[in-house]
Structure formats: C-alpha cells, structure tokens
Amino acid sequence: MQKITTKENGVSWIQVTPLAIILLGFLIAPLLVILTVSFWEYDIGGMYPAFSHVNYTEILTSHTTINLYLRTFKFTFFVWLITLSIGFSVSYFLSFCVASTTWRIALFLLCTIPFWTSNVIRMIAWIPFLGRNGAINQGLASMGLIDQPLEFLLFSEFAVILTYVHLYTLFMIVPIFNAMSKIDPDVIEAARDAGANGWQIVRHIIVPLTLNGVALGSIFIITLVMGDFFIVRVMSGGLSGSVASAMYNEITGLQYPAAAANAVLLVITVVLLVSVILRFVDVRKVLTE
Amino acid sequence: MAKRIHSKNSLVTYLLGGFFSLYVLFLYGPMFIIFLLSFQGPTGGMTFPIQEYSLHWFKELFSDNIAADVSGSFQRSIILGLMVMTLTVTISVIAALGFRRNFKGSGIMFYGAIISLIMPGFLISFGMGLILQLLDIESTWYTTALGAQLTWTLPFGLLIMFAVLARFDRSVEEAARDLGATSWQTMRYVVVPLLLPGITGVALFGFTLSYDEIPRTTLVVGDSNTLPMEILAMTNTLTTPSLYAIGTLTTVVSVASITFALFAIKRMQDRLGSSQIASSES
Numbered sequence: 001m002q003k004i005t006t007k008e009n010g011v012s013w014i015q016v017t018p019l020a021i022i023l024l025g026f027l028i029a030p031l032l033v034i035l036t037v038s039f040w041e042y043d044i045g046g047m048y049p050a051f052s053h054v055n056y057t058e059i060l061t062s063h064t065t066i067n068l069y070l071r072t073f074k075f076t077f078f079v080w081l082i083t084l085s086i087g088f089s090v091s092y093f094l095s096f097c098v099a100s101t102t103w104r105i106a107l108f109l110l111c112t113i114p115f116w117t118s119n120v121i122r123m124i125a126w127i128p129f130l131g132r133n134g135a136i137n138q139g140l141a142s143m144g145l146i147d148q149p150l151e152f153l154l155f156s157e158f159a160v161i162l163t164y165v166h167l168y169t170l171f172m173i174v175p176i177f178n179a180m181s182k183i184d185p186d187v188i189e190a191a192r193d194a195g196a197n198g199w200q201i202v203r204h205i206i207v208p209l210t211l212n213g214v215a216l217g218s219i220f221i222i223t224l225v226m227g228d229f230f231i232v233r234v235m236s237g238g239l240s241g242s243v244a245s246a247m248y249n250e251i252t253g254l255q256y257p258a259a260a261a262n263a264v265l266l267v268i269t270v271v272l273l274v275s276v277i278l279r280f281v282d283v284r285k286v287l288t289e
Numbered sequence: 290m291a292k293r294i295h296s297k298n299s300l301v302t303y304l305l306g307g308f309f310s311l312y313v314l315f316l317y318g319p320m321f322i323i324f325l326l327s328f329q330g331p332t333g334g335m336t337f338p339i340q341e342y343s344l345h346w347f348k349e350l351f352s353d354n355i356a357a358d359v360s361g362s363f364q365r366s367i368i369l370g371l372m373v374m375t376l377t378v379t380i381s382v383i384a385a386l387g388f389r390r391n392f393k394g395s396g397i398m399f400y401g402a403i404i405s406l407i408m409p410g411f412l413i414s415f416g417m418g419l420i421l422q423l424l425d426i427e428s429t430w431y432t433t434a435l436g437a438q439l440t441w442t443l444p445f446g447l448l449i450m451f452a453v454l455a456r457f458d459r460s461v462e463e464a465a466r467d468l469g470a471t472s473w474q475t476m477r478y479v480v481v482p483l484l485l486p487g488i489t490g491v492a493l494f495g496f497t498l499s500y501d502e503i504p505r506t507t508l509v510v511g512d513s514n515t516l517p518m519e520i521l522a523m524t525n526t527l528t529t530p531s532l533y534a535i536g537t538l539t540t541v542v543s544v545a546s547i548t549f550a551l552f553a554i555k556r557m558q559d560r561l562g563s564s565q566i567a568s569s570e571s
Binding site: 004008009011012013014015016018019020022023025026027028029030031032033034037086089090092093094096097099107109110111113114116117118119120121122124125126127128129131133134135138166169188198201219220223226227228229230234244247248251256259260263266267270274283284 | 294295297301302305306308309312313315316317318319320322323326335336337379380381383384386387388390391392393394395396398399400401402403404405407408409410411412413415416417418419420422423436437439440443447493497500501503504508517520521524532533535536539540543544546547551
C-alpha cells in the first residue's frame with residue numbers, strides 16, 4: 001500500500017465525515033447512554049442517576065435470565081444450523097450445477113426478491129398456513145393422515161424457528177454464494193485431473209474456500225436472531241420469549257435501567273460470539289476484495 | 290466461464306435441483322397463500338376455503354371500520370423511504386470514494402460501519418429513545434426514525450459501493466485527467482456514469498430497507514406510525530382478511546420498486562456496454 005499525503009488524508013476525512021457524524025450520533029451515543037443508564041436506579045416515579053450494580057445483580061442472579069438466554073441460544077443454534085445447511089446446498093447448486101450465467105443470476109435473484117419485502121408480512125403469511133384450520137392441517141386431514149388438527153404448528157417454538165429460517169436464510173446464501181463464485185475453476189479442474197472425486201473436491205477445496213462466507217453469514221444469523229423482539233412474541237403466541245423480547249417488555253413497563261442492563265449483557269454476548277468467529281476470518285478483506 | 294462440477298444429468302444436480310425448488314416453494318408459498326386470501330369474499334374468514342373472490346378487504350382497509358391509519362402511514366413510509374434513499378446514496382457513495390485511500394483511521398471508520406450493521410437494531414432504537422427522554426426531545430418519523438434507519442442503510446450502501454469500486458478501473462480516471470479534465474469533470478462525466486448501476490443498487494437498498502424497517506424505528510417513530518409499524522400493531526388487533534390485503538398491497542410496492550430498479554440497472558449496463566464497444570470500434 002502506497003503512502004498517502006496529509007492532503008489526501010484530509011480529503012478522505014472530509015468524504016467520510018457525514019458517515020462519521022451519523023454513526024456517532026445514532027449508533028455510538030445511544031450505546032453509551034444505554035451503558036450509563038444501566039447503572040442507574042429506578043422506581044415507579046422514574047429513573048435516577050446513580051452508580052449502582054443492582055440491575056446487574058438482579059439479572060445475573062435470576063433464573064428467568066438464565067432460561068431466557070438458554071432459549072435464545074437454542075433458537076440461534078437451530079436457526080444457524082438449518083440456514084447453514086440450506087445456504088450451503090442452495091449456493092452449491094447455483095455455483096456448480098447451473099452452467100448458464102444468465103440462469104444462475106436469474107435463480108439467485110429469485111432467492112433475493114423476498115428479502116426486499118416486508119418481514120412482518122412474511123411472518124404473518126405463515127399464520128393461515130400453520131393455524132388450526134390452516135392449509136397444512138386441512139391438507140393432512142383431507143388426506144386422512146390426521147383426525148385432530150396438529151396444535152404444535154402455530155404459536156409454538158417450532159413456528160418461531162420456522163419463521164426465522166424463512167426470513168433469514170438469504171443472509172447465509174449471499175455470502176456463501178459470493179465466496180463460491182470467487183473459486184477459480186482451474187483449481188477444481190486441477191484437482192479433478194489429479195484424480196480427486198466429487199466428494200474430495202467439496203471436502204478439500206470448496207469447503208475451505210467457502211469458510212469466510214460461512215463466517216460472515218453466521219455473524220448475520222447470530223445478530224438477527226439474538227436481536228429479534230417481535231417474531232418470537234407473535235409466532236409463539238406470547239408463550240415464549242427471548243432476551244430482546246424480555247427487554248421490550250421491560251421498556252414498555254418503563255423499567256429503563258433494568259432494560260439497559262439487559263441490553264449491555266446482550267451486546268457483550270453478541271460481541272463475544274462474533275469475536276470468536278472473527279478469530280477465523282478477516283472481515284475487512286472479505287468485504288472489500 | 291463454465292464452472293460446472295456436475296453435469297446436467299448427474300444425480301447430484303437432480304437432488305440439489307429438487308432441494309432448490311423446495312426452498313423456492315418454501316420462500317414463496319406462504320406469500321402466495323396470503324395473496325390469494327386477500328381476495329376473500331365479504332363473508333369469508335382468515336383461512337381457506339375462499340368463499341368468492343372480491344376486493345372487499347382492500348376497500349375495507351381505507352374505510353372507517355379500521356382503527357389503523359393505513360393511507361397516512363403508507364404516505365409517510367414512502368416519503369421516509371425516499372428521504373433515506375437520497376441520504377444513503379449521497380453519504381455512502383462519497384464515503385466509499387474516501388475509503389479508496391488507506392487514510393489514517395480508515396480501519397476505525399470501517400469497523401464502526403460494521404458494528405452499525407450487526408448491532409441488534411432494537412438496541413439503537415432503545416438508546417436513542419433514552420437520549421430523547423433525558424433531553425426531553427420529541428421523536429418524529431422524519432427526524433429521529435430517519436436517523437435510526439440510516440445506521441442500517443448506510444453500512445449496506447457502503448458495502449455495495451466497496452464491491453462496485455473493487456471492479457472499477459482507476460486507469461480510466463487517470464486517462465480523463467491526462468486528457469485535461471478537472472477533478473469535477475472527471476467525477477461528473479467519467480466516474481459517476483460508470484458507477485451509476487451500483488449507485489442505483491444502493492438506492493434500491495436504501496428505499497426498501499427503510500420501507501420495511503421495524504427494530505430501529507419502533508421506539509423513536511413518535512405519534513405517527515410508519516406503515517410496517519402500523520401493520521405490526523394490526524397483527525394484534527385485526528382479525529379479518531384486511532390484514533392480508535395490506536400485506537398484498539405493501540408487497541406490490543416492494544416488488545414494483547425492485548423491478549423498476551433492476552430494469553434501470555440493466556439499461557444502464559447495456560448503455561455502458563454499447564458505448565464501450567462504440568468507442569473501441571472508432
């Protein structure tokens with residue numbers, strides 16, 4: 001990388017200043033305020049500046065918190081596993097089974113279009129599908145496979161995970177597909193000439209060269225699932241909850257400092273998970289090259 | 290460039306092709322069902338069978354029978370989407386040009402944008418809500434919600450511009466300068482036209498991400514809701530096919546803007562392609 005002059009440094013800084021202002025005002029400042037308020041005290045009358053660890057003590061010693069985290073991890077793990085399997089298979093199919101570039105782009109666009117439409121609508125679209133009198137139950141009943149409607153389909157943890165997978169799989173497909181399309185065909189050709197079979201090519205060439213994409217997709221899935229506050233509420237019928245939805249309840253109950261302490265713990269958890277992934281991948285290299 | 294590992298008739302292609310079709314069915318199936326159910330007759334319910342086809346539940350949306358402000362929130366979401374789109378394009382394109390030099394602090398700025406992308410959006414809303422409450426400032430959709438949404442659209446815009454600029458040939462820029470173009474002329478007549486398809490992509494992301502945004506908007510939208518916020522509220526109260534009708538309407542707007550943007554990008558690329566051929570022939 002060539003050295004750049006002070007003047008060029010200045011020009012670059014002028015160009016990124018609007019971005020920096022937005023990030024400072026709407027990202028950094030809110031996070032710092034959350035951190036501050038998490039040490040404050042509160043009662044029915046409002047919240048008061050203080051430096052108290054009582055919010056944290058309460059959260060860390062409560063069984064509810066542990067259960068919430070366990071449930072959130074459970075959701076995250078299953079959604080990650082399923083989206084990874086789908087994302088890898090779909091990207092593999094598009095990259096290595098479809099020969100025509102036009103078709104590859106068209107099929108890829110077919111996968112991405114729903115991403116640009118409303119998440120709430122795509123969420124509620126499952127309700128007439130899964131409900132007691134929904135399409136699945138009606139279909140199974142008319143085939144004579146069940147005589148009672150399946151109750152676990154809607155307003156259950158099953159429905160929550162299904163909705164997450166439906167909404168978020170694309171975040172796994174795009175980075176993996178991107179990584180696969182950068183694989184040099186000559187490498188695969190060379191492996192084949194050296195006598196590698198299909199499975200060995202996947203195992204020793206495609207998987208290692210796709211890991212960066214998998215890492216990036218995993219970061220998206222983890223933060224999306226752990227940050228969700230309304231899908232878990234609506235699709236479980238209020239029966240289940242996650243860390244973020246519990247936070248949401250505290251906020252509507254005006255327990256801001258408690259919610260803030262929860263938020264800090266959530267950020268720490270997400271940052272820890274993401275930094276484990278970042279140990280294996282250089283995100284800046286992946287994203288800018 | 291043939292990168293196929295598996296031939297057209299191999300078992301793997303068939304199996305994965307079948308899996309891919311199932312995935313597409315899974316992706317579009319539920320949407321298709323609510324699309325059908327939104328044309329349910331006046332006596333029909335929220336599930337099958339469809340009694341008769343009608344536009345009843347669409348008309349119902351804009352009548353007084355519904356407590357929600359559908360047309361108002363729809364207008365606000367469109368205006369907000371356009372505002373976010375304009376700001377996202379301007380700020381992220383200029384910033385991405387700045388990132389082409391490895392300036393001091395570029396690492397910090399880059400990671401700031403990445404944190405903004407992966408920070409659970411709800412926390413941004415909550416933090417902003419706290420600031421507004423402490424400073425006693427009122428939140429509105431066109432100020433605070435706008436700012437909150439930018440923390441989501443700007444990193445996206447930036448990443449798209451990185452991908453576009455990585456493929457951009459800087460020698461073209463130098464050639465323009467060697468021919469005596471000022472830096473403004475180089476920008477206006479060389480760089481921007483070449484980047485225009487990518488910039489249109491950024492605009493599409495800016496608009497649609499804002500048009501559907503909930504987590505960052507939720508606590509800072511103020512008294513007048515945006516459309517997705519209004520729809521989310523409706524999921525708790527509305528138990529008629531009108532809920533599907535609004536779903537169909539908002540999806541039509543999203544799909545229309547995607548189609549429009551994709552066609553625009555295609556046209557620009559075709560035009561760039563033909564002008565390059567023309568110049569190489571002359």
